[in-house]
Amino acid sequence: MKTSKIRAFIKNNPALANFLRKIYSTPLPWVYRYFYFRLRPSNQSFAANEEDLVASQLLGEVKTFIDIGANDGYNASNTFYFAIRGAQGFLFEPVRQAYLRLFWLYSFNKSCKCRQVAISNHSGQSEIVKNAELSFISETEDRKHSELFEN
Secondary structure, eight states, X not given: OOHHHHHHHHHTOHHHHHHHHXXXXXXXXXXXXXXXXXXXXXXXXXXXXSHHHHHHHHHOSOOEXXXXXXXXXXXXXXXXXXXXXXXXXXXXXXXXXXXXXXHHHTTTOTTEEEEOOOOOSSOOOOOEEEETTEEEEGGGOOHHHHHHHHO
C-alpha cells in the first residue's frame, strides 16, 4: 500500500488516528532512560555540578528524598542518582511540560511519587517563567543567578 493510501485510511478512521496519536505522543525514551540507568548504575552524575555525588559521599546511602522543583527528573537532577539506586522519593514540579517528562520517567517506579504542584509557604497563584532549562517565579528571581544563564 502506498503512503498516500495509508494516510487516507488513517484519516478516515478517527479511532485508529487517536490510537496512533497516543502511541506516538508517549515519550518512551523517558521510560527507557529510567530502566537503562536502573539496570546499569554507575557513578555518573546527573546533577548540574555533581551535587548528587557530593551528597552521596557525605550521606552515604540515601533511602528517601524530596525533590521540590524536580523539572523533568533527569536533566540537572540532584535526585535521579538516588532513585535509580532504589531510594523512595516525592517529586514536585508545577510546569506541565516538565511534569509530563517527569511522570513518564518514573511511570514504572512505584517507590517514587510525582505530583504536578508548586510548593510554597503560602497559598496563592504566581506566574512561572521558563528560562532555558530552568523555571522560576518572577517575583523571587535572583538576577545574579539568571545572569549565569544569559551569558
